[in-house]
Amino acid sequence: MYEFSYHKASSVAEAAGLIASHPDAKLMSGGQTLIPTLKQRLAAPSDVIDLSKIAELKGIKVAGNVVTIGAGTLHAEVAASKDVQAAIPALAALAGNIGDAQVRNRGTLGGSIANNDPAADYPGAVVALGATVITNKRRIAGDDFFTGMFETALEADEIVTAVEFPKAEKANYQKFPNPASRYAMVGAFVAKTASGVRVAITGAGPTVFRWNDAEAALSKSLTAAALDGVKASADNLNSDIHASADYRAHLIGVLAKRAVVALG
Amino acid sequence: MDMSGEYRIPAPRERVWAALNDPEILRQAIPGCESVTKTSDTDMEAAVTAAVGPVKARFKGKVTLSDINPPESYTITGEGTGGAAGFAKGSAQVSLREDGADTVMTYVVKANVGGKLAQIGSRLIDGTAKKMADEFFTRFVALSSVETTTEAATAPAPTPAVALAEPSRGIPTAVWISGLVVAVLAVLYLMNR
Numbered sequence: 001m002y003e004f005s006y007h008k009a010s011s012v013a014e015a016a017g018l019i020a021s022h023p024d025a026k027l028m029s030g031g032q033t034l035i036p037t038l039k040q041r042l043a044a045p046s047d048v049i050d051l052s053k054i055a056e057l058k059g060i061k062v063a064g065n066v067v068t069i070g071a072g073t074l075h076a077e078v079a080a081s082k083d084v085q086a087a088i089p090a091l092a093a094l095a096g097n098i099g100d101a102q103v104r105n106r107g108t109l110g111g112s113i114a115n116n117d118p119a120a121d122y123p124g125a126v127v128a129l130g131a132t133v134i135t136n137k138r139r140i141a142g143d144d145f146f147t148g149m150f151e152t153a154l155e156a157d158e159i160v161t162a163v164e165f166p167k168a169e170k171a172n173y174q175k176f177p178n179p180a181s182r183y184a185m186v187g188a189f190v191a192k193t194a195s196g197v198r199v200a201i202t203g204a205g206p207t208v209f210r211w212n213d214a215e216a217a218l219s220k221s222l223t224a225a226a227l228d229g230v231k232a233s234a235d236n237l238n239s240d241i242h243a244s245a246d247y248r249a250h251l252i253g254v255l256a257k258r259a260v261v262a263l264g
Numbered sequence: 265m266d267m268s269g270e271y272r273i274p275a276p277r278e279r280v281w282a283a284l285n286d287p288e289i290l291r292q293a294i295p296g297c298e299s300v301t302k303t304s305d306t307d308m309e310a311a312v313t314a315a316v317g318p319v320k321a322r323f324k325g326k327v328t329l330s331d332i333n334p335p336e337s338y339t340i341t342g343e344g345t346g347g348a349a350g351f352a353k354g355s356a357q358v359s360l361r362e363d364g365a366d367t368v369m370t371y372v373v374k375a376n377v378g379g380k381l382a383q384i385g386s387r388l389i390d391g392t393a394k395k396m397a398d399e400f401f402t403r404f405v406a407l408s409s410v411e412t413t414t415e416a417a418t419a420p421a422p423t424p425a426v427a428l429a430e431p432s433r434g435i436p437t438a439v440w441i442s443g444l445v446v447a448v449l450a451v452l453y454l455m456n457r
């Protein structure tokens with residue numbers, strides 16, 4: 001690691017003030033990506049602003065049809081929440097399959113989506129469920145939040161405070177995890193929502209995206225058979241030592257079908 | 265890593281060749297580039313800050329040109345060093361073809377990674393390289409277009425952001441490719457997953 005100044009923020013306002021006055025600072029939530037990066041000396045921020053002790057970023061609330069999860073809520077807390085399990089079981093299951101136990105007890109919802117790793121799980125849920133990301137400045141529709149590989153609509157000094165997930169009529173998430181890291185080589189989140197069937201694919205491309213052809217087919221018939229003739233294109237998909245773009249395209253079809261079957 | 269691509273640039277080939285040989289235009293077009301310095305007619309050095317997700321690192325890249333055939337083609341060999349962690353070497357064959365009023369640039373890149381870096385696999389190299397190439401060409405086309413517009417207007421035109429330099433002898437394009445090599449180095453560092 002290189003030397004940096006550490007700040008433990010006690011409120012969102014304090015953290016926002018710190019990031020605004022330290023342009024080379026990094027915000028840290030659970031630190032599950034930032035800390036390994038610092039250990040490898042791949043980044044040298046002047047300051048690290050720790051968000052993990054901010055009480056107002058924590059907690060899960062269910063009101064009517066909306067589940068609001070604080071950005072600082074741990075994956076393990078989402079997975080174990082009776083409220084989330086009852087309201088959106090697919091979301092609790094997704095959180096329970098992120099990484100390993102250590103990651104789930106340090107990593108947070110806000111950190112995951114703000115980092116926007118192409119293989120992260122949460123972006124699939126945010127997009128497929130039509131969630132709304134709340135920051136210290138504004139509300140951002142899930143469809144507009146993820147803009148590219150490791151890129152989001154967030155401004156440099158903007159902090160995610162919570163995510164509002166509308167309940168879905170039915171939802172399911174299936175992923176093909178990398179056996180070492182449990183990152184999604186491909187993940188498919190299928191949801192039947194008030195605004196129709198939504199299919200979000202993560203892990204396959206530079207960032208999460210909606211699979212429009214599958215949504216059209218499933219809107220007519222919400223069955224695995226409806227996807228029989230629907231093929232995902234390998235154009236612009238990731239290709240690496242773990243899987244080629246063609247293999248990922250194949251996995252998209254397989255996992256989307258599994259998710260539809262699991263919808264019941 | 266092997267990578268190839270083709271870009272259409274709405275400017276004559278001579279102009280594209282000249283712009284590609286202009287260190288100042290290259291500096292503005294290469295994402296994260298701080299400086300491009302000619303060390304000889306065929307050698308350049310570039311300092312690039314590569315930022316990919318949580319990674320933000322400054323790298324130095326060296327580029328050497330060979331098989332220079334203005335204004336059509338050359339081969340660039342680039343090397344990026346990232347300190348003790350290792351290095352990346354790459355070469356690119358770049359060619360410019362006239363197509364009406366436009367110029368079509370094609371490139372084929374081969375890169376190798378050595379040292380400690382070679383032991384760290386990466387799932388994001390292709391995506392990063394493509395993103396950098398896209399950013400480079402978007403900026404490069406914009407910079408070229410400024411010049412074209414200015415020239416077309418007979419009235420005193422707004423000062424172009426960048427004045428195209430006289431075609432210098434054969435220092436090439438592919439400094440941006442060294443930028444790519446350098447960015448690839450950064451991405452390689454990302455945790456092995």
